[in-house]
Amino acid sequence: MPWISLTSLPEGIIVDPASGDVSVASGITPGSYYFTxxxxxxxxxxxxxxxxxxxxxxxxxxxxxxxxxxICQGTSANVLLNDTIDGQSLLENASLVTVTQISAPNGISVDATGAITIAPTVQEGIYYLRYKVCLNDTPNECSVNFAYLAVAKNWITGFVKFNNTACSLLS
Known part of the structure; x- marks a missing residue:
């Protein structure tokens, strides 16, 4: 019989260790969930x-x-960029919702408007933050998801003759 080991399960996700069957508890907030x-x-x-x-x-x-x-320190990014309500962009209708950070590495955060902040102390690497979006007029109507961030730094020091978009040229 196989042995099953799991990382921390998100609240509401259930895995039967004997069979490996995955189930979702009723009432779980819609969105994306992840475990290993x-x-x-x-x-x-x-x-x-x-x-x-x-x-x-x-x-x-x-x-x-x-x-x-x-994404670089000082770059504008917003988790609402590709999220929708009634098929309309939440970025353009941000006043309808509130964003809450669920988890993120030290130095990375998201505010109530969905704006991502990366502190200058964050090292280059791949990170993710987990967030929840709830409707302001129906606070129990929410959805959760992840933002994956490839943090880069501008490696050029000294006088640079080209514009300040050098970081975006890394993609």
């Missing part, structure tokens, strides 16, 4: 897989996974 699953015939390390689960609802609020590649 290891399977081995011996107790210890085994083959792992990253599992992404998308929970949907009848809501017109739709958050989508964000990929900012690269």
């Amino acid at each position: 699953y290891y399977l081995s015939y011996f107790s210890g390390s085994g083959d792992g897989a990253n599992v992404f689960i998308t929970v949907t609802s009848d809501s017109d609020l739709q958050t989508n996974t964000d990929h900012f590649n690269p």
Whole structure:
């Protein structure tokens, strides 16, 4: 019989360790969820897989996974960029919602308007932050998702003759 090991499960996601069946508790907030699953015939390390689960609802609020590649300190990025309400951009209708940060590495944050801030102390690398968007007039109507960030720094020092978009040329 295989041995199953899991990373921390998101609240409301259930994995049966005997069968590996994945289920979702009723009432879970719609959105994307992630965990790592290891399977081995011996107790210890085994083959792992990253599992992404998308929970949907009848809501017109739709958050989508964000990929900012690269993103630099001081760059404007917003998690609402590709999210919608009734098919309309949330970035253009940001007053209808409130964004809440669920988790993020030190030095990376998102504010209530969806704006991402990256502190100068954040090293280059791949990071993700988890966020929740809720409708202001119906606070229980929410959706959760991830923003993946490839943080880059401008490696050129001294006098630079070209414009300040050098960081965006890394993509």
